[in-house]
Amino acid sequence: MASLVELSDNEYDEVVVDDSPINDEGGEAPEVDDGVEEPKVGMTFSSEEEVRSYYMKYAKQKGFGVRRRNSRQSEDGKVRWFTLVCARQGITKSRASNVLRPRQTERVGCKARVNSVLNEDGGYTLSNVILDHTHYCSPGKSRHFRCFKKVDERVKKRLEINDEAGIRYAKKKNADFYYAIDVGADMRLKNVFWADARSRAAYQSFGDVITFDTTYLTNAYKMPFAPFVGVNHHGQSILFGCGLISNEDAHTFEWLFESWLKCMNDQPPNAIITDQDKAMQLAIARVFPSSRHRFCLWHILKKLPEKFGSHSQYNEIKSSLHKCVYDSLSENEFEEGWCEMLDTYDLRDNGWLGSLYVDRRFWVLAYVKCTFWAGMSTTQRSEGMNAFFDDYVHSRTELKQFVEQYDSALMRKAENERIADFSSFNAEIPCISRYPIEKQFQKTYTIAKFKEVQEEFRGFLYLSHSYLGGDGAKYEYVVADEIEVSDGFIKRVNYNVSVEEVDPLNITCSCKLFEFRGILCRHALRILAQLGKTEVPQKYILARWRKDIKRDYLNVKSSYEATSNPVRKRFDRIQSCFHSLCSNAAKTEGNCVKLIAQLEQLKQEYPEGNSYEGTTTPGQAMPMDGTRGKVLSPLVVRSKGRPPSKRKTHPVEKSLKKPSTRRRLPTTEVVYCSIIF
Structure with a gap:
């Protein structure tokens, strides 16, 4: 002192x-x-x-x-x-x-x-x-x-009232808000897609893997809500646009996927997860031919009681199927286990299992684990996003209200991300070991992702390893892991770890956790620690999990965010100047080419400038035969069954009167696109 x-x-x-x-x-x-x-x-x-x-x-x-x-x-x-x-x-x-x-x-x-x-x-x-x-x-x-x-109590109370009612102090029109509308010959709305500027920009940072699901939420016209969802560096759901569709056939999905792809500057995701839907499968093959498509494993396995619940050997069949799916480390192991299951329980003529086998490359872990899925193993990620919106919209929400409440939901999402950012920079989880490698991840990764890495370090207690041999530059190890399957039941699994002493060092494990989730597995970490390595090569530190990842979308203005960030203010000033410049230059091809050439020269003077290119596509609307923006409301549609909602009643819904049992949904309401969007 x-x-x-x-x-x-x-x-x-x-x-x-x-x-x-x-x-x-x-x-x-x-x-x-x-x-x-x-x-x-x-x-x-x-x-x-x-x-x-x-x-x-x-x-x-x-x-x-x-x-x-x-x-x-x-x-x-x-x-x-x-x-x-x-x-x-x-x-x-x-x-x-x-x-x-x-x-x-x-x-x-x-x-x-x-x-x-x-x-x-x-x-x-x-x-x-x-x-x-x-x-x-x-x-x-x-x-x-x-x-x-x-915060002053008077101001605090006013903010609470406004938040409950979904009111914000400012809601500005944004030229980078994208939308597409599909109408029928009778001028009645069929499908609609939209994405705000921030969601479009976020795709540039985290659009490598997306999930797509339509089975949870509908609006007043029974139109399925169809969100495109990814995951950020905190493992939080992040929205890349969404739609309301009137049908769930291949043609409708194809229209929606094409609208979304155009919105994202024709940059398809590396991987996409959906439920097992043939219409989606066909549409994805046409629109995203280069993307790795995977079925939601949870959606498949939840059908087991329906398909085999009455079978006398149901429990044995279920156990065998789970063993094939979860325990097979290679494609050959799965093939052998599958054939053994069919022969043991005389299931070779079962049509459902036959169809699953045909599509095995879309859902069996042994076939998909070499692709990066960012920790999103099922479309429950999309269902979580649906449930998030479910706090703001309900079964009687009409289209205009739906879009307005969309902003309220995203405002909360953005705030949750900012809080997680703050927590990762202002706090830390203490290391549980003395290995420098753990400290490396602690200093680099967000708290959420470091917790996942630390879970692998905790697994060191249950590992043992032995040296298999090598040729001086490449070494092979076998690592035995004790995995708790259920209370009191432990199974022992052997994994092969290969190390190449090159610059930088290469290390691979047969469990493929790094390839699948982007987290280095305990088996590889154990061998690195045994070899006395003080840090892992940077290629095993994924940029998308770093707490300091550069995210251009933080500088993109949106209608649901207000901030005093000086970088955002400067970005908005520059963007305003470029908006009028681009509008003028786009009138002729010559001016367009000239401006692009000049901008290429300017890039050399500002090498660290914004790299986001997703804000140049204007909002789109279908031509309306001279009556711009006039579209009739959609008809009530029939769609797949949806799970019951467990959401809390939103204050907006509380204020509505209970509908009469004889109430008819409007069929002639006119929707003005210019007001909604």
């Missing part, structure tokens, strides 16, 4: 340590000032509150939180000195009952602080200043710190 402020030894006994966020003492958090002076020893302030206010502004500008660490009062109640520290000061001892599952902590021993002492004028002077932080600081995430979250 003596290094922070000049005090005599007998004064330490009366030091008060409150260790609390300073904003909890009252008052609103200060706004960011773009020119706050850096703290220096000797700076004077008229009061304790002035010191606090100044350091809060500085902290918010730099991107770190603040706590009042300790203080000392004299007999007259006057504060003689006090210390303001970075919110990540100190070290937290884990109180987790299981040492292999440590709790998340924000304390990393940061030394940044300022000390203030009472001066002769009754004010305060900075006696000691430490500016360096032991962690990353981000001004864009400042508002998530606890000390900056104080």
Whole structure:
């Protein structure tokens, strides 16, 4: 303590340590000032509150939180000195009952602080200043710190009321909002697709794998809700556009996929997951011929009770099928296990199993595990997104309301992502081992993905390995893993791990977890640790799981986000200038070619500029024979059965009266596209 402020030894006994966020003492958090002076020893302030206010502004500008660490009062109640520290000061001892599952902590021993002492004028002077932080600081995430979250009760109540009603302070039209409409000869709406600017831009970062599902939610016209969903670096669902369709045949899916592909600048995903639907399968083969298509395994296996529930050997058949699917490490193993199952239970004439075998390359793990699926094993990812929207729309939501509530749902999604970003930068999960490799992942990956990596390190307890041989540059190992199948039942599985001592090092495992989920498996990690490797090659640190991944969509304006991010403000200013420039140049081919050539030259001057190209396609609407925007509402359609909803009733739905049993849905309502979109 003596290094922070000049005090005599007998004064330490009366030091008060409150260790609390300073904003909890009252008052609103200060706004960011773009020119706050850096703290220096000797700076004077008229009061304790002035010191606090100044350091809060500085902290918010730099991107770190603040706590009042300790203080000392004299007999007259006057504060003689006090210390303001970075919110990540100190070290937290884990109180987790299981040492292999440590709790998340924000304390990393940061030394940044300022000390203030009472001066002769009754004010305060900075006696000691430490500016360096032991962690990353981000001004864009400042508002998530606890000390900056104080909101006036009147404003807070108004925000709550507006949020319940789905009202935002501003809803601006965005030229990068994309939509496509499909109408019939009778001018009645058949299908509609839309994607906001942020969703389109997000596809550039996380569009390698998508799921598509239509089996959960419908609107007032029984039109299935069809979202295109991916996963971000936190493992959260992220939307890439969605549609409402009037039919579930191959022609309709083909129209929807083509609309979505055009919206995404004709860049198909590397892989796509759907349920086992022949119409989807045909449409995907036509529109996404280069994409790896996979069926949802859960949708397939849930049909077992329906197909074999009455069979006298149902449990044995179920067990054999699960063993074929989950335990086969190679295609040959699956083929042998499948044939043995058919012969054992006399099932060679079973039509359902026959169709599954024909489509085995679309769903059996042994055939699909060499493709990267970003941890999305089933279309439950899409169902989760559907359930998320289900909090905002209901069975009587009409098209215009549907689009409006869509914004409210995405606003919450965007906020959840920002909170996860903040958490990954402002906290960490302590390592459970002394291996430097684990520390490498801790510093690089988001918290959600590091937890997955740490799960593999926990599995070290159940591994044993042996050396098979090598030729001086390539080595082979066998790793035995004990896997808990059910309570009290453990099975032992052997995996082959191959290591090539090249630059950079290559390591592969027969479990294919890295190829399948993008997470290095425990078997490979165990061998690397045994070989004394202090870090894994960068090719095994996926960019899409990094906490510092560059995401251009954060700079894209959307109708459901409001931010004071200076980068976003500058981006909007530049984009506004380019919008008019592009509109003028697009009128003739000559001007278009000339502008493109000039932009190519400009790229050399700004090599680190925005690389997103998904905002150039304007919104699309079908021609309406001179009556622009007038489309009749769709007819009520019939579609596949959907699981019962378990959602909470939304406030909007509560305000609606219960419909009469004789109520008829509107069939002549006119939908104005220009209003909706």
